[in-house]
Amino acid sequence: MPSTKRKSCIEAPDDERKRARIMKKKKQEERCWGYSTDLMLYDDPWKIKKELTKSDLGNLSRLLLPKELIEDLVLPVLSLESQREAKNEKGTKIMIWDVDTQSMHHLVFKFWASSKSYVFIDNWTKDFVNRRSLKIGDEIGFHWDAYNNRFDFSVLVRA
16 A cells, blocks of 8 residues: 655745745746736725925915826826817816815816926815815825716825
8 A cells, every 4th residue: 555645844844935936936927027916905096196295285376296197097087178278278177076075176287388297276275285284295196086077086194
């Protein structure tokens, strides 16, 4: 009768090393191909995040947003007319729902050629900075609500 050998606890370190090698190879492959097979149980809806700076809270009444982020996440959800308006001097009016206070606000969204970036202007200081007591270092977030055709806003982290 053939004897069956049981794995003992002594062999565990080899199994651990083998598992570590496999995981390392998997991570390298994911980086190479640009994908991940990791299970994600939660997708953060706040795709546009910004830690506020002195210039975001100043007397210019504007929130400066990174051009790359806007071109990837904001412009594609706007109508062609709104995209055109955002790129000219006038800008386009955008509805923004403050999810923390359950209140609707309107800002003008436009491209500022001088800084080569996009901004929310007009009532930014009154409707957000002053009303929400925003400070340097606070992290805010925006995400597009496709169902209601507006941006949602939230203060994510207080400084």
